Amino acid sequence: MANIHPTAIVDPKAQLDADVTVGPYTLIGPHVKVGAGTTIAGHVVLEGHTSIGRDNRIFQFNSIGAANQDKKYKGEPTELVIGDRNTIREFCTLQVGTVQDKAVTRIGNDNWIMAYCHVAHDCIVGSNVTMANNSTLAGHIEIGDWVTIGGLVGIHQFVKVGAHVMVGFATAVSQDVPPFMLVDGNPMAVRGFNAVGLKRRDFSAARIAAVKQMHKLLYREGRTLEDAKAAIAALAQSEPEAAADAAMMGAFLAAATRGIAR
Structure with a gap:
């Protein structure tokens, strides 16, 4: 008993x-x-x-x-x-x-x-x-694996948060957050990628470099979202060690329904 x-x-x-x-x-x-x-x-x-x-x-x-x-x-x-x-x-x-x-x-x-x-x-x-x-x-709401959600965070209905995301304290999350990103604020903004979390999970240097490149493609080069998607798909081919990470990012962006945090 x-x-x-x-x-x-x-x-x-x-x-x-x-x-x-x-x-x-x-x-x-x-x-x-x-x-x-x-x-x-x-x-x-x-x-x-x-x-x-x-x-x-x-x-x-x-x-x-x-x-x-x-x-x-x-x-x-x-x-x-x-x-x-x-x-x-x-x-x-x-x-x-x-x-x-x-x-x-x-x-x-x-x-x-x-x-x-x-x-x-x-x-x-x-x-x-x-x-x-x-x-x-x-x-x-859909929350991916290895996500860290800070205290007093509110996430809007139907939002998707990708794997390995870090959401900072008291953030209001109203759009989909792509994998690996670091977001905070109200209104929410992407501040970088979750480098500390990836290191703690033993991501190799090559995989972290590929994630950094995906962040750059999405947020630092002034690309359209469609152009960034194409570049990320190409990254999966050129960086075989990070192919699964790039494929996960591509699948997330294709399935986003509320627009991604930009």
């Missing part, structure tokens, strides 16, 4: 691995699934059609899997899916999706979600993402 505090209320239909720990005064609903090694502190509410993977740490006073805040939501059985090894600190709100989108809010693996963060309906959050205190994701 899972290690459940006697004051916790766990619906008999909930599916908790035998290695799960549940703290005092926590409430867990009938459609919740929790994987092995996950610890749930006291005063947490887990509800909705919520699936949580292995070895997550969920701190006290979180609301996870509640009905979303979309006025069109009529109680449809939409989902929240959380992967493995995530840390979710105090007072976070993570909500289920809507039938107007994919009907699921999805959070990957190894994320570090600090206190008072909000992940709204239909968001897709990758893996190894850091969300600092009070950062807020509106609905339908």
